[in-house]
Amino acid sequence: MxxxxxxxxxxxxxxxxxxxxxxxxxxxxxxxxxxxxxxxxxxxxxxxxxPESRSYHGELIGNGQSRAALGVQADEQRWQLLVTAPQACTSDCQQLVYLARQIQIGLGRDASRATHALAVTQPVDPEYATRLQQQYPQLLRYTLDLPAYTRGAEGNGAAQLWIIDPHGNLVLRYNPQVKGKDVLNDLRHLLKLSNIG
Structure with missing residues (x-):
């Protein structure tokens, strides 16, 4: 059917x-x-x-300036703690150089990801130069181009400490009165977030 x-x-x-x-x-x-x-x-x-609060202690440089804008010619591929002194490297500058080295040491196992450096417009005095060679063997030294620095650092004539990323970009700026622990915390945070350097 x-x-x-x-x-x-x-x-x-x-x-x-x-x-x-x-x-x-x-x-x-x-x-x-x-x-x-x-x-x-x-x-x-x-x-x-x-938010009004922030998690860093220095002055954030967010305008894309590079190390070259400060008048420093360098080809460093790691994070850098750079001390700049547009005049002679006096006590403030020397304190920042000491602080930069201590911060790099304080990074512990990440210490190899950062360097410390000094950029000055004029040679340091012979006594301090000898001390740098003996006590700061890994300190990189550069010549600072004063006209470029005056433009790039917005006319600030004091010694300053800068955190610079591996691409040469300025990240944070600190004055000579900064506490080392604050800079160390900032740099540790940047290294934690970064896959470069």
Whole structure:
């Protein structure tokens, strides 16, 4: 006995409530993906809801300046603690050189990822030069181009300590009164976040 085959049912169009719910879901998905990006852009542009607290202790250099903008020509591929002295390397400068070495030592197993350096416009006095050779054998020394430094450091005539990334970009700047523990914490944080250097 032959059975009758019924023709397949044609798909019925979705009802209005189902269509509305689908559109609502699509709108929600778009808002959840695009909304945070739009909010972040508006917050950045108009500087609202930006946290006042910060996790670093120095002055953040966020304008893309490089070590060359300070008047220092170097090709260092590691993180660097650079002391700059636009005048003679007096007590403030010498204290920062000591601090830079202590910070590098304080990095422990990450010490090989950083160097310490001194850039001055004029030669250091012979007594201090001898002390540098004896006590700071790994200290890199550069000549500081004063006109470039005056422009790049915004006319600051005091000795300063800079953290520079392996690409030569200036990251943080510190004055001579900085506490070594603060710089060490900042550099450890940068090394933890960085895959370079």
């Amino acid at each position: 032959a059975t009758a085959i019924s023709p397949p049912e044609t798909a019925r169009p979705p009802s209005a409530p189902v269509r509305r719910r689908g559109r609502l879901q699509l709108i929600l998905i778009v808002l959840l993906t695009v909304g945070p990006m739009v909010l972040a852009t508006v917050m950045y542009q108009y500087k609202f809801w930006v």
